[in-house]
Amino acid sequence: MNFNITLEEAQNLILGRCQPVETEYVDLNHALGRILGKDIRAKENIPPFSRSPYDGYAFRAADTLEASKANPVTLEIIEEVPAGYAAQKKINIGQAVKILTGAPIPEGADAVTKYEETKSNGTYVEIYTSCKSGENIVPAGEDVAIDEVIAYKGTVISPPVVGLMSALGITKVEVHKRPRIGIISTGDELLDITEPLSPGKIRNSNAYALAAYCKELGAEPVILGNVCDKTEEVAMFINRGLAEADMVITTGGVSVGDYDVVGDAVKAAGAETLFWKIEIKPGSPSLAAVKDGKLILALSGSPAAAMVIYQLVGIILIKKLAGWSQVFHQQTEVILKKDFRKASPRRRFLRGKLVMEDGVAYVETIGGQGNGVLRSLIGCDILAEIPAGSGPLKAGEKLTGYLLY
Amino acid sequence: MNFNITLEEAQNLILGRCQPVETEYVDLNHALGRILGKDIRAKENIPPFSRSPYDGYAFRAADTLEASKANPVTLEIIEEVPAGYAAQKKINIGQAVKILTGAPIPEGADAVTKYEETKSNGTYVEIYTSCKSGENIVPAGEDVAIDEVIAYKGTVISPPVVGLMSALGITKVEVHKRPRIGIISTGDELLDITEPLSPGKIRNSNAYALAAYCKELGAEPVILGNVCDKTEEVAMFINRGLAEADMVITTGGVSVGDYDVVGDAVKAAGAETLFWKIEIKPGSPSLAAVKDGKLILALSGSPAAAMVIYQLVGIILIKKLAGWSQVFHQQTEVILKKDFRKASPRRRFLRGKLVMEDGVAYVETIGGQGNGVLRSLIGCDILAEIPAGSGPLKAGEKLTGYLLY
Numbered sequence: 001m002n003f004n005i006t007l008e009e010a011q012n013l014i015l016g017r018c019q020p021v022e023t024e025y026v027d028l029n030h031a032l033g034r035i036l037g038k039d040i041r042a043k044e045n046i047p048p049f050s051r052s053p054y055d056g057y058a059f060r061a062a063d064t065l066e067a068s069k070a071n072p073v074t075l076e077i078i079e080e081v082p083a084g085y086a087a088q089k090k091i092n093i094g095q096a097v098k099i100l101t102g103a104p105i106p107e108g109a110d111a112v113t114k115y116e117e118t119k120s121n122g123t124y125v126e127i128y129t130s131c132k133s134g135e136n137i138v139p140a141g142e143d144v145a146i147d148e149v150i151a152y153k154g155t156v157i158s159p160p161v162v163g164l165m166s167a168l169g170i171t172k173v174e175v176h177k178r179p180r181i182g183i184i185s186t187g188d189e190l191l192d193i194t195e196p197l198s199p200g201k202i203r204n205s206n207a208y209a210l211a212a213y214c215k216e217l218g219a220e221p222v223i224l225g226n227v228c229d230k231t232e233e234v235a236m237f238i239n240r241g242l243a244e245a246d247m248v249i250t251t252g253g254v255s256v257g258d259y260d261v262v263g264d265a266v267k268a269a270g271a272e273t274l275f276w277k278i279e280i281k282p283g284s285p286s287l288a289a290v291k292d293g294k295l296i297l298a299l300s301g302s303p304a305a306a307m308v309i310y311q312l313v314g315i316i317l318i319k320k321l322a323g324w325s326q327v328f329h330q331q332t333e334v335i336l337k338k339d340f341r342k343a344s345p346r347r348r349f350l351r352g353k354l355v356m357e358d359g360v361a362y363v364e365t366i367g368g369q370g371n372g373v374l375r376s377l378i379g380c381d382i383l384a385e386i387p388a389g390s391g392p393l394k395a396g397e398k399l400t401g402y403l404l405y
Numbered sequence: 406m407n408f409n410i411t412l413e414e415a416q417n418l419i420l421g422r423c424q425p426v427e428t429e430y431v432d433l434n435h436a437l438g439r440i441l442g443k444d445i446r447a448k449e450n451i452p453p454f455s456r457s458p459y460d461g462y463a464f465r466a467a468d469t470l471e472a473s474k475a476n477p478v479t480l481e482i483i484e485e486v487p488a489g490y491a492a493q494k495k496i497n498i499g500q501a502v503k504i505l506t507g508a509p510i511p512e513g514a515d516a517v518t519k520y521e522e523t524k525s526n527g528t529y530v531e532i533y534t535s536c537k538s539g540e541n542i543v544p545a546g547e548d549v550a551i552d553e554v555i556a557y558k559g560t561v562i563s564p565p566v567v568g569l570m571s572a573l574g575i576t577k578v579e580v581h582k583r584p585r586i587g588i589i590s591t592g593d594e595l596l597d598i599t600e601p602l603s604p605g606k607i608r609n610s611n612a613y614a615l616a617a618y619c620k621e622l623g624a625e626p627v628i629l630g631n632v633c634d635k636t637e638e639v640a641m642f643i644n645r646g647l648a649e650a651d652m653v654i655t656t657g658g659v660s661v662g663d664y665d666v667v668g669d670a671v672k673a674a675g676a677e678t679l680f681w682k683i684e685i686k687p688g689s690p691s692l693a694a695v696k697d698g699k700l701i702l703a704l705s706g707s708p709a710a711a712m713v714i715y716q717l718v719g720i721i722l723i724k725k726l727a728g729w730s731q732v733f734h735q736q737t738e739v740i741l742k743k744d745f746r747k748a749s750p751r752r753r754f755l756r757g758k759l760v761m762e763d764g765v766a767y768v769e770t771i772g773g774q775g776n777g778v779l780r781s782l783i784g785c786d787i788l789a790e791i792p793a794g795s796g797p798l799k800a801g802e803k804l805t806g807y808l809l810y
Contacts, residue, residue: 082664085605159621163617165613195574205451257506357737375548377568
């Protein structure tokens with residue numbers, strides 16, 4: 001068992017023991033936000049044919065070689081093609097087709113001029129400029145060429161991907177199932193949200209916050225309920241969670257006190273402990289274990305500490321499960337906006353908001369940074385890292401920010 | 406009717422004619438992502454009582470005034486209080502209570518020392534340092550004080566807000582209904598996604614991309630289908646959309662050609678046109694109208710042009726409908742990463758990806774910027790504005806970026 005390890009060691013230990021959940025086929029209208037189970041490759045060009053981007057006339061560019069304002073070329077209009085239809089005739093020397101936006105370029109034509117730049121009596125049209133071959137023609141495959149990959153395995157299906165799939169006539173798509181995340185809250189002090197407060201008791205907030213974070217990520221939370229600080233009870237809940245879900249997150253009972261039973265419960269449940277304690281603040285007392293290929297992530301009971309480790313460790317684990325090919329947070333340099341007065345003997349992550357000013361990234365810490373201050377997660381879209389051994393920090397200090405969205 | 410107006414005029418014209426949809430109550434477990442219909446104010450403190458952040462001993466700070474490593478103060482342990490329980494006894498001079506993480510501070514005590522820093526034989530405990538009043542005590546209301554607003558009307562319910570609501574025992578919450586967005590695709594060239602291609606035809610992609618964008622924003626898309634380029638047919642679809650939805654978006658038929666019937670259809674449907682054409686590229690040929698307090702936004706049929714105007718105009722309109730208090734995009738300076746070789750006689754928005762390098766914001770344009778290139782929206786999280794009258798731009802040029810997420 002690994003004790004007091006770095007964040008990166010913790011991340012790698014769990015990633016090494018976790019495989020993506022299986023895939024399923026879903027209808028296109030349920031595909032948004034799902035993670036692709038395989039590449040989407042175009043079986044056709046988009047657009048499928050060369051077309052006109054304007055209302056105008058299509059003709060042979062060669063016919064307009066000599067055209068000018070003073071000496072227009074006159075072409076015979078042989079047909080009109082609206083969008084949605086194809087020309088019946090082939091264009092020959094000296095001929096033109098009236099063409100509408102989106103209509104396919106007729107056979108023989110290789111240039112288009114806009115209405116506004118021509119003059120016509122309905123039978124003939126005058127062209128005033130010399131055109132190049134291909135001028136004002138949107139080629140077939142301009143958007144997507146046949147055989148191109150439009151979206152890769154392990155990426156999220158976004159609205160434009162949905163649009164391109166519909167253009168390609170793809171009505172079903174292979175995606176990873178939504179991973180199920182079992183959530184267990186440990187602690188004799190916990191009440192359910194519907195219960196009135198009584199001395200020493202607090203209502204459970206961790207399970208609901210975690211469930212919401214999981215949902216936001218596209219996973220399916222399974223709230224297993226509150227369990228008292230007894231090893232065998234917690235072990236039973238863990239095994240129930242492993243049976244019902246693809247992984248389990250617990251909160252509370254993971255420190256060193258007499259009532260911190262989760263470490264023992266994990267063993268009693270038959271799981272192998274991967275690590276206990278991560279050398280960061282907040283959330284150091286965290287633990288991970290594995291049983292039959294399913295992971296258990298045990299977080300602190302302090303809401304903010306639990307949520308920070310969820311962000312730093314839980315999210316990458318769930319992303320791996322969910323089939324994402326990129327699971328780590330994007331990092332960027334950020335400038336501290338206000339003094340941070342505490343020293344940081346241990347590596348510390350500040351909850352903050354990314355603020356852009358004149359194109360430069362700042363981090364604004366949100367309220368109190370205490371372990372219990374869930375409020376500091378509202379609007380938090382970045383975690384700013386303070387290296388171990390730092391003293392109090394002045395505004396203007398450069399830190400590494402971990403982007404959460 | 407306003408013709409060829411600025412983006413800002415277009416935004417203000419529609420915002421002035423649009424009111425948020427009504428509110429409803431939803432269960433806490435369905436609240437994530439919804440827009441608050443009123444402020445959430447705390448009726449209790451979180452935490453509800455002062456508590457210990459550690460396993461340790463609680464006592465009167467005054468008793469430890471003289472304590473030091475050499476001369477510890479010895480206190481009598483009168484009780485043990487685990488989390489979830491309240492002390493039965495009041496602490497008097499010379500007394501201590503063994504207290505577990507999260508347990509309420511006993512009456513009479515005003516300081517806590519961690520286990521690790523004490524020595525105990527079970528009956529008595531030795532304290533080695535002089536403590537201040539309040540030391541190692543998490544005060545009631547540290548996270549949220551009674552009467553504080555934890556989240557404001559018009560903001561999104563995020564996971565930590567869900568957590569705080571559960572801590573406060575709030576099981577139902579007033580949110581705006583999801584606005585229903587009717588989506589109509591016009592054009593004789595359109596096939597539905599299940600149909601095979603035939604000459605001159607393309608499959609509808611705009612309706613599916615727009616529906617996905619609306620869903621992503623928390624709105625409820627209602628796809629009304631494809632309609633041919635006939636004024637009275639389009640008018641009928643618009644009226645059907647207005648009956649079924651809170652607003653309508655159309656694509657196609659909004660330019661100046663013989664088959665651009667949407668302007669007439671809007672009038673035939675009995676709506677008042679608010680504007681036609683916006684002085685930007687792409688997507689200039691756009692139109693907005695209003696009937697009985699419901700808005701119609703008519704976009705270009707070119708996929709990328711339609712999606713850019715959806716981003717710049719549609720989103721703020723849907724946000725206003727949905728009850729958001731902040732509807733405009735956050736803007737930030739961005740540096741162009743690669744040359745952009747076209748001149749921009751008209752104000753132009755480039756589809757791009759925000760890239761942070763050493764804490765500085767860059768925009769990387771995505772593929773072709775043609776009106777039909779839907780692909781350029783994949784990964785697009787920023788629109789970068791090129792002022793009207795600009796020539797070709799070199800990498801390094803500073804632009805204003807409109808953040809889309």
